[in-house]
Amino acid sequence: MDALLQNIPLGILAMVTFFLVIGKIFIDQRRSPNSPPAVPGWPLIGNLLGLNEKKPYLTFVKWAEDYGPIYSIRLGSSSMVVLNSTELAKEALVSKFSSISTRKLSNALTTLTCNKSIVAMSDYGDYYKMVKRYVLSGILGTNAQKRNRHHRDTMIKNVVSHLYSKIKDEDFYLVELREPFQSELFQLAFKQSLGKNVESVYVEELGVTLTKEEMFQILVTDPMMGAIEVDWRDFFPYLRWVPNKSMERKIQQMEMRKRALVKNLIEEQRLHITRGEEISCYLDCLVSDGNTLTDEQLIALVWESIIETSDTTLITTEWAMYELAKNPSCQDRLYQDIRKVCGSEHITEEDLPHLQYLSAVFHETLRFHSPVPIIPPRHVHEATQLGGYDVPAGTDIIINLYACNMDKNDWEEPGDWKPDRFLSGEDEHAEMNKTMSFGAGKRKCAGSSQAMLISCMTVGRLVQEFHWKLKEGEEENTDTVQLTNHKLYPLQAYIRSRPEEVRFGRF
Structure with missing residues (x-):
């Protein structure tokens, strides 16, 4: 595979990747009519620029004032739903736990936790x-x-x-x-x-x-x-x-x-x-x-x-x-x-x-x-x-x-x-x-x-x-x-x- 990639011109490889990402994001962004309100973002990067401050939880509060206690955002190609109330948090952590029981870790945390080997970050199982x-x-x-x-x-x-x-x-x-x-x-x-x-x-x-x-x-x-x-x-x-x-x-x-x-x-x-x-x-x-x-x-x-x-x-x-x-x-x-x-x-x-x-x-x-x-x-x-x-x-x-x-x-x-x-x-x-x-x-x-x-x-x-x-x-x-x-x-x-x-x- 490495040899194959090396033989493809970088420009062509970048273009193919670009259209694959665009296509994937387009598919992912098709919304159900009953989806949570969405915070408007930029093409490709979504709401990343809106989270460039050191305290993202304050930004989430500001968005909640406009879009309500539950809304969706996009961070690059990932779709995220943000919960800003105790009632919603308990619904996610307790009554809907069976559907939301796994962890989503960054690359850094995956390495530092030895691929979810610690109790706090392991998937429920x-x-x-x-x-x-x-x-x-x-x-x-x-x-x-x-x-x-x-x-x-x-x-x-x-x-x-x-x-x-x-x-x-x-x-x-x-x-x-x-x-x-x-x-x-x-x-x-x-x-x-x-x-x-x-x-x-x-x-x-x-x-x-x-x-x-x-x-x-x-x-x-x-x-x-x-x-x-x-x-x-x-x-x-x-x-x-x-x-x-x-x-x-x-x-x-x-x-x-x-x-x-x-x-x-x-x-x-x-x-x-x-x-x-x-x-x-x-x-x-x-x-x-x-x-x-x-x-x-x-x-x-x-x-x-x-x-x-x-x-x-x-x-x-x-x-x-x-x-x-x-x-x-x-x-x-x-x-x-x-x-x-x-x-x-x-x-x-x-x-x-x-x-x-x-x-x-x-x-x-x-x-x-x-x-x-x-x-x-x-x-x-x-x-x-x-x-x-x-x-x-x-x-x-x-x-x-x-x-x-x-x-x-x-x-x-x-x-x-x-x-x-x-x-x-x-x-x-x-x-x-x-x-x-x-x-x-x-x-x-x-x-x-x-x-x-x-x-x-x-x-x-x-x-x-x-x-x-x-x-x-x-x-x-x-x-x-x-x-x-x-x-x-x-x-x-x-x-x-x-x-x-x-x-x-x-x-």
């Missing part, structure tokens, strides 16, 4: 069900959460100790929360996944010894940035034979480094397991007798457990502390609530069900600062209906979670951060589903319980120990970056330990 059982058994299920309790307690203790080391007398002292919390979360991820913390490691395949900061770069920062790399062939799959070498090299380099590091970490821990050493961790579950995972799948799953513990929980916790430092009345209310429930004792996980305002702070932060503003696209593999409109097989579905959480029909004054809106006394699980930050239906995120435990315990303890006040000018630092809603600039706040007569034991 036997493999998904199997690896979800593994992650529940090894990390996220009730029994696993109990096993890892001491790791979470140590993490919070270390963050508090670090902040106390910065304080001088009773004056407010400027700190950044992200660095110590991010470092401790990363350690927690290693302990849960591999059974131990890793300060540094020599990776033979790379020929270097990596520090913890370099490991974080390889396992978390680089993949998150790589996930948003744009490959124009994603929008024109009929031209996938055309090389995009610079982008391919960049993503493949990220994947090679990530794979080499995780493989090395796994091999080190496997040695301990084969020696009969008792290691209670996710890896132990993945390599137990009877498991049929390939080496590539094993590497992908261990990496997933590390990155997912290290990223979105950090985002939610940092935004929650930002809002509490910005809103002193809310911070004081939370502090008084903690004192009422915990008295002179440190807050514990057993206290969380009784701390309604802390739960409200958590859920309102999920709503207002959605960690993932756009749910990863789903693919319609059999024709269905959404919102009363016909949606043909082959269509991609985009759920604009940001629009759902800012919908004036569902939320009073959605542009304000108001934890009180979650003090309705409803069931905790109902509240967790209300913002859909953890998805819905059969593919609901398995990590919701751990995320709430870590974030609520950290926020509660930080408010219990310190008074927080934003640095001057920090109120406007709300820009975000990366695939998730990561705060662009780390939170900077002045902290002061609580007065001695009301302060709790430090450690």
Whole structure:
């Protein structure tokens, strides 16, 4: 085939390809009379130019104002239906799940996830069900959460100790929360996944010894940035034979480094397991007798457990502390609530069900600062209906979670951060589903319980120990970056330990 292509003049090949693409797009654009409203676009490229800003979810909201909560767009040769309301999102994720259960990944994500080998990005089927059982058994299920309790307690203790080391007398002292919390979360991820913390490691395949900061770069920062790399062939799959070498090299380099590091970490821990050493961790579950995972799948799953513990929980916790430092009345209310429930004792996980305002702070932060503003696209593999409109097989579905959480029909004054809106006394699980930050239906995120435990315990303890006040000018630092809603600039706040007569034991 390569020889045949080389013997065809480039001009003729380009012309044939052009007409094939035009013909395919023309066929795809034939619309059912009951199709969702279509946002007008340009020939060939569709609505791509309209999505050139860094926050496409805001563009989706603008289009919803003109075309309604459900509409279709074209990104190159792909047809997509965008959902901008909670009602429509739940219809797609729950009642029409059987028709919309597969993932649509970009070329970059396909490479970084080892062709959908991780739980979050795999298609719903036997493999998904199997690896979800593994992650529940090894990390996220009730029994696993109990096993890892001491790791979470140590993490919070270390963050508090670090902040106390910065304080001088009773004056407010400027700190950044992200660095110590991010470092401790990363350690927690290693302990849960591999059974131990890793300060540094020599990776033979790379020929270097990596520090913890370099490991974080390889396992978390680089993949998150790589996930948003744009490959124009994603929008024109009929031209996938055309090389995009610079982008391919960049993503493949990220994947090679990530794979080499995780493989090395796994091999080190496997040695301990084969020696009969008792290691209670996710890896132990993945390599137990009877498991049929390939080496590539094993590497992908261990990496997933590390990155997912290290990223979105950090985002939610940092935004929650930002809002509490910005809103002193809310911070004081939370502090008084903690004192009422915990008295002179440190807050514990057993206290969380009784701390309604802390739960409200958590859920309102999920709503207002959605960690993932756009749910990863789903693919319609059999024709269905959404919102009363016909949606043909082959269509991609985009759920604009940001629009759902800012919908004036569902939320009073959605542009304000108001934890009180979650003090309705409803069931905790109902509240967790209300913002859909953890998805819905059969593919609901398995990590919701751990995320709430870590974030609520950290926020509660930080408010219990310190008074927080934003640095001057920090109120406007709300820009975000990366695939998730990561705060662009780390939170900077002045902290002061609580007065001695009301302060709790430090450690």
